[in-house]
Amino acid sequence: MTGEHPALALRGLAKRFDGTIAVAGVDLDVPAGSFYGLLGPNGAGKTTTLSMAVGLLRPDAGSAWVLGQDVWRDPVAAKRLLGVMPDGVRLFDRLTGAELLAYNGLLRGMDPAVVDQRAAELLDVLALGDAGRTLVVDYSAGMKKKIGLACALLHGPRVLVLDEPFEAVDPVSAALIRDILTRYAAGGGTVIFSSHVMEVVERLCSHVAILAQGTIKRVGTIADVRGGRSLEQVFVEVVGGRTATGDELSWLSR
Amino acid sequence: MAVPVNVAVAPAGPARTVSARHFVRLKLRVMGNNFRGQGWRIALFVGGALVGLWFAASGFFLFAAPGLSGNGRYAVLVAAAGGGLLVLGWLLLPLVFFGVDETLDPARFALLPLPRRTLVIGLFAAALVSVPVLAVSVAVLGLVVTAWALGGWSAGLVAVVGVLAGLLLCVAASRAVTSAFASMLRSRRVRDLAAVLLAVVAALLGPLQVFGLAALRETDWTRLTGIATAIGWTPFGAPWTAGIDVAQGRVWAAPLKLLITVAAIVALLAWWSRSLESAMVGTASTGKAPTQRGVTGGAVAQLFPRVATWVRRDRFGALVAREARYWWRDARRRANLITIAVVGIFVPVLVNVTGGDFAAEDGAGFTAAVSDSSPVVVTISLLFVGVLASVTLANQFGFDGSAYATNVVAGVPGRVELRARMTAFSLYVLPMLAVVAVLLAALLGRPGWIGLMVGSLAATYGVGLAVNSFVSVLGAYSLPETSNPFAMNGSAGMAKALLTVLSMVTTAVAAVPMVVAAALLGDAWLWLALPVGVAYGLGTALLGAYLAGDVLDRRQPELLATVTPRR
Numbered sequence: 032m033t034g035e036h037p038a039l040a041l042r043g044l045a046k047r048f049d050g051t052i053a054v055a056g057v058d059l060d061v062p063a064g065s066f067y068g069l070l071g072p073n074g075a076g077k078t079t080t081l082s083m084a085v086g087l088l089r090p091d092a093g094s095a096w097v098l099g100q101d102v103w104r105d106p107v108a109a110k111r112l113l114g115v116m117p118d119g120v121r122l123f124d125r126l127t128g129a130e131l132l133a134y135n136g137l138l139r140g141m142d143p144a145v146v147d148q149r150a151a152e153l154l155d156v157l158a159l160g161d162a163g164r165t166l167v168v169d170y171s172a173g174m175k176k177k178i179g180l181a182c183a184l185l186h187g188p189r190v191l192v193l194d195e196p197f198e199a200v201d202p203v204s205a206a207l208i209r210d211i212l213t214r215y216a217a218g219g220g221t222v223i224f225s226s227h228v229m230e231v232v233e234r235l236c237s238h239v240a241i242l243a244q245g246t247i248k249r250v251g252t253i254a255d256v257r258g259g260r261s262l263e264q265v266f267v268e269v270v271g272g273r274t275a276t277g278d279e280l281s282w283l284s285r
Numbered sequence: 286m287a288v289p290v291n292v293a294v295a296p297a298g299p300a301r302t303v304s305a306r307h308f309v310r311l312k313l314r315v316m317g318n319n320f321r322g323q324g325w326r327i328a329l330f331v332g333g334a335l336v337g338l339w340f341a342a343s344g345f346f347l348f349a350a351p352g353l354s355g356n357g358r359y360a361v362l363v364a365a366a367g368g369g370l371l372v373l374g375w376l377l378l379p380l381v382f383f384g385v386d387e388t389l390d391p392a393r394f395a396l397l398p399l400p401r402r403t404l405v406i407g408l409f410a411a412a413l414v415s416v417p418v419l420a421v422s423v424a425v426l427g428l429v430v431t432a433w434a435l436g437g438w439s440a441g442l443v444a445v446v447g448v449l450a451g452l453l454l455c456v457a458a459s460r461a462v463t464s465a466f467a468s469m470l471r472s473r474r475v476r477d478l479a480a481v482l483l484a485v486v487a488a489l490l491g492p493l494q495v496f497g498l499a500a501l502r503e504t505d506w507t508r509l510t511g512i513a514t515a516i517g518w519t520p521f522g523a524p525w526t527a528g529i530d531v532a533q534g535r536v537w538a539a540p541l542k543l544l545i546t547v548a549a550i551v552a553l554l555a556w557w558s559r560s561l562e563s564a565m566v567g568t569a570s571t572g573k574a575p576t577q578r579g580v581t582g583g584a585v586a587q588l589f590p591r592v593a594t595w596v597r598r599d600r601f602g603a604l605v606a607r608e609a610r611y612w613w614r615d616a617r618r619r620a621n622l623i624t625i626a627v628v629g630i631f632v633p634v635l636v637n638v639t640g641g642d643f644a645a646e647d648g649a650g651f652t653a654a655v656s657d658s659s660p661v662v663v664t665i666s667l668l669f670v671g672v673l674a675s676v677t678l679a680n681q682f683g684f685d686g687s688a689y690a691t692n693v694v695a696g697v698p699g700r701v702e703l704r705a706r707m708t709a710f711s712l713y714v715l716p717m718l719a720v721v722a723v724l725l726a727a728l729l730g731r732p733g734w735i736g737l738m739v740g741s742l743a744a745t746y747g748v749g750l751a752v753n754s755f756v757s758v759l760g761a762y763s764l765p766e767t768s769n770p771f772a773m774n775g776s777a778g779m780a781k782a783l784l785t786v787l788s789m790v791t792t793a794v795a796a797v798p799m800v801v802a803a804a805l806l807g808d809a810w811l812w813l814a815l816p817v818g819v820a821y822g823l824g825t826a827l828l829g830a831y832l833a834g835d836v837l838d839r840r841q842p843e844l845l846a847t848v849t850p851r852r
Contacts, residue, residue, distance in 0.1 A: 087693055089842045110696035120849075121688040123607060125614040126588070130607075133588035137603030138695040147583030154584075166614070182691070 036099035038063040038190045038221035043093035044083050046076075053079045055245040056093065061190075061238070063098070066216045067223040068232035068253075070262075071242035072270050077225040078118060080242065081194050085115045097190055111139075114188030116179045118195040118225075124168035128159050128178050131167055132185055139186040146185070153181040157207065173204040180208060184215070191215060193224035197231050209235060229263045243270045303399060308407030312389055312414050329783065330416075337420035344420075348427025352434035358510075360431055360529045365513035368428070368451060368525030371421065375455040376462055390765065391561050405558040412456050422452055428525055436532025443539050444528020450546040451524030457550050461557040466620075517542070520549035592712050600697065601705050608709030611684070617764070618684055621677045626717050628673060633666040633725050658729055660737055660810065664803040667741040670721060672792045674714050675749020679788045681706055681757045683764045687849040692841075699758075699837030703830040707750050718742045737803065737811050740818025745796040747822020749788075751829020752795065756788045758837045763850040795825070 039061040046054045054076040061067045071077045082088035084095045086102045086109065095102040100109040123131060129150055136146030154160045157177045162170065167178055176196060183191060191212075197205050213235065216222050226232055232239055233253065239262070240250040248269045249256050257265060320327050346353075348367060351360040389411050394404055412418075425448045433441030516522035517530075523542040530538040585598055589606045590613075596602040612618045637658040682689055692702065722738035762784075799818060802810050837844065 085694060086696075087690055087842060087845060107696045110694060113694070115694045117690055117694075119687070120690045121686055123611070123685075123688045123691060125611055126607065129584040130588040130610070133584035134603050134607050135691065135695070137585065137588075137598060138600055138692065138697060140600055143583075143585045143598040147585050150584035 036063070036096070037061055038065070038098055039067075039084060039192070039223060040096040041080070041084055041093065042095075044080060044090050044095065045092040046079050046083060046088065046090055052245055054083070054090075057242070057245075057247055059240060059247060059250065061221060061223050063221050064216070064219060065221055066212075066235055066237045067221070068236035068239040069223060069225040069242060070227060070229075070232055070239060070266060071225070072227060075242045075270075076245040077242055078194055081192055081223075081225060082117065085113055085117075085192050086110060087115075087117065112189045114183035114186065114191045116176075116183040116191075116193045116196060118198065122167055122175070122179060122182070124170075124175075125166055127164055127166055128154060128162055128170075128181075131178060132181060135182045136185050141186055149185055150181075153185065156211070157181055172199040173201050176200050177204055177208065180211070184211075188220070190221045191223070193222065195226060196224050197226055197228055205231075229261075229266060233262045241266060241269050303403055303407070305407045305410035308389065308411040309414055312411040315389065332783065334416050337416050338423070341420040341423035344424025345427040345430075348425060349430040350427075352427075352431030355434065357435045357529075357533060360435060360532070361517060361526055362510050362513040364428055364431070364525040364529050365516040365522035368425070369516050369519075369521035371425070371525075372451075372455055372458060372521045375459040401558055401562065405554055405561060408561075409457065409460065409554065409557075412460055413452075418452065418456060421455065422448075425451060425525070428528060432528030432532045435529065440528050440532035443531045443543075447524045447527035447539075447543060447546070450543060450550070454520060454524055454546055454550050454553070457553040457557065461553040461560070464557050464560040518545070520545055523549075593709070596708075601701050604692075604697070604702060604705030605709045605712075608706055609712055612710065612713055615684065622713055625674050625677060625714065629670045629717060629721050630724060632669060633663070633721060634728060636666040637663060637725065637729060658731075660734065660803040661800060663725070663729075663734060663738060664741045664800050667721070667725075667738055668745045668793060668796050668800065670718070671742050671745025671796065672749055672789050674718065675746050675753050675792060676785055676789050678706070678710060678750065678753040679756045679784055680761055680764070681710075681753070682761045682844055682848045683757075685848065686763065687845070689845050689848055693845050698834065699841070700830055700834030702837060703754050703758075703834045704827070707754075707826060707830060711746075711750075714746065718746060733811060736815035740814030740816070741796075741799050741803075742818075743822040744799050744818035745792065745822070747819075747824070747826040748795040749792040750822075750826040751833075752788055752792045754829045754833035755836070756784060758833050758840070758844060760784045761844055761847045763848050765850060 037060045039059070041057050041059040044054055044057045045052075057076075057080050069077055069081070079088065083090040083093075084097075084102065086095075086106050089103070095109075097109040097112050100112065102109040123134065126134060132150035132153065133146055136150065137143065151160075157180070159174060159177060159181070162174065167175065170178065176199070180193070180196065183193065193212075196208055196212075200208065209231070212222050212224075236253055238251065239253050239256050241248045241256070249265065253262070256262070320330070344367075348363060351357060351363055389408060391404070391408060394408075399407075428448055429441055429444040432444035513522070517526035524546040527539045527542040527546075530536070530542065588603065588610075589596065589598075590609050593602075593606050593609050596605050612622060719739070722735055722742060725738060726732050726735045799814070799821075802817070803814070806813065
């Protein structure tokens with residue numbers, strides 16, 4: 032059954048906030064087993080799109096399916112297949128790392144023994160075991176990202192949706208996260224993540240979509256989108272960036 | 286335009302000095318922007334302003350009464366007692382109920398090169414721009430009228446100065462106290478000390494209660510005037526009585542009283558300025574968790590606190606365990622628990638016991654107290670405790686903020702969610718309520734009334750849980766993400782006050798049958814109250830979770846959006 036359905040399918044997703052259009056009709060098919068990068072400048076609507084795709088934000092129009100399950104008609108079935116790491120959202124950060132994992136596992140209806148075993152493993156692999164009784168609120172930014180990823184992975188989801196997993200993460204943690212994601216994708220899982228770091232997307236992704244001003248501007252396999260150029264060149268051209276001429280801000284140089 | 290500015294050496298060289306005016310304008314701008322495109326917020330604001338105006342008008346006539354009637358005999362009494370109550374209110378109400386308006390969060394100014402004196406004075410000036418301050422200033426104008434009517438323009442002028450100083454004192458007191466409490470509750474080590482201090486502050490309600498009851502019973506007004514005169518020489522009464530002193534010929538007293546007031550304001554501002562600094566740097570590190578002995582057991586075993594070891598290891602259990610941990614670890618929630626504990630014990634004890642032993646000082650006081658109380662009075666006072674305890678959950682999702690996303694993503698059914706939250710909160714509150722009942726029964730010397738007390742508490746608390754389930758799902762609002770447990774957004778403060786009152790009134794109305802039964806059924810009720818009350822409370826709580834859970838299922842994303850703080 033999963034073979035026929037894309038891992039994530041979005042049709043006409045749209046959202047406006049207080050009169051400003053955040054997302055203006057996004058259509059997207061994420062093939063099962065792909066490593067999908069959602070690129071876009073700040074304010075392009077990446078977070079809004081992903082929130083609507085996973086059931087955190089009700090869209091004004093459009094639908095989303097996870098492996099054929101409608102996210103908004105049958106949220107429970109869809110959410111069971113999903114692992115999500117939202118950005119700019121707090122975790123229940125007055126728990127310790129282990130407590131947070133146990134909470135998430137039991138909340139997903141997992142067996143306590145399995146939760147214990149997987150939590151120990153994840154804490155070990157992500158080098159969070161040393162934190163011991165430290166509350167997540169006292170973690171560093173990189174550690175918070177890692178525990179968020181652990182929470183998303185714990186129940187073994189089929190589709191992993193990550194919002195800005197590499198934001199504010201030091202190179203060592205970033206390499207670790209990259210490594211885990213690659214292994215997860217190699218094992219048959221689907222990863223979709225948003226980012227504005229070109230090199231990470233270029234290195235990891237099989238597919239990429241460029242989102243700007245609330246619509247998809249380019250979409251396809253990474254080779255298609257690049258068309259022989261660097262991803263950064265394509266991105267700046269699509270987004271319509273401005274380059275400094277050198278005359279303004281002259282007071283910055285002495 | 287290419288003027289080279291030496292950024293590194295003289296950052297503030299040509300900078301103009303920042304004054305309080307800037308803070309006031311910033312506050313007005315923030316308030317204004319909060320209203321933009323939010324019709325309901327404007328409506329709430331206007332509603333709050335009207336309520337404030339109504340209180341202001343009644344306060345005005347109360348304060349102006351001695352002057353308008355031309356009877357100077359009670360002028361000092363009214364000024365000292367009323368003014369003292371006002372200061373006390375500014376001290377206690379933010380701690381117990383409403384929170385302090387933190388439209389301008391001090392932490393936001395941490396990086397600006399501002400001298401602390403400028404910052405404190407600026408924030409103080411901004412704090413003066415608020416509806417409550419306006420309402421109180423209208424009310425205390427009554428004192429000016431009194432002084433003017435009794436002593437002519439000179440007394441009136443002194444009263445104006447005194448009243449203005451008094452207003453400053455009120456605001457300074459509320460800021461200093463909440464800020465100090467906030468930093469105390471933030472540090473994990475001193476939280477027990479904070480609990481004790483809050484108990485002491487609440488204990489101030491005691492003398493007040495005695496004073497009020499005495500005013501009703503004693504016809505000996507001269508004695509009260511004596512007390513009032515004494516209060517007039519403390520910061521609580523000094524600013525309000527200065528004008529009346531001039532009117533009554535004690536001109537020498539006025540400058541002394543103004544001096545007392547100014548000294549108090551300066552001391553409070555200095556105190557505030559000290560705790561402000563810790564509030565500004567405190568956000569960066571919230572204090573390290575005590576590094577306890579190594580980790581024991583698996584992740585699941587760690588999640589469940591000792592109070593909740595009996596809960597089963599499933600979704601419901603996880604929710605209960607997490608909530609139970611949060612009621613203790615989150616400073617904001619802990620402050621609420623402490624308030625319930627303190628007020629829940631003091632109010633019924635004061636209502637039922639203290640009144641008597643003031644009236645009869647001849648050693649028979651205690652028996653007099655006992656004969657004073659009745660099942661109806663006990664039920665009503667405990668009804669208040671139950672209402673107060675349950676209204677804490679009126680914005681239970683607001684405590685979580687955006688972290689609630691975890692539960693949305695996991696697709697937690699609404700009914701399980703609400704039942705678990707009730708259970709976890711009850712782990713703390715039910716023992717407290719039991720203590721209240723036992724303590725009250727012991728103090729009254731009526732062990733036979735324990736059933737009645739527990740029954741009333743259980744019924745009100747249970748009904749309150751049901752009412753507040755709906756309020757928390759439908760009327761949630763976001764709390765600012767600061768570590769100050771008393772912080773509120775300006776407009777949210779209004780919303781909170783209205784919602785709190787609404788939920789409290791509904792709960793009280795739903796619990797009225799317990800009072801009626803206590804009045805009508807006589808001695809039989811002493812035995813029936815326990816089973817009936819517990820069944821009524823438990824039944825309504827479960828029904829509330831069942832119905833409100835259904836609503837929650839349909840609006841989880843909307844709830845998440847309302848509790849997520851806007852940035």
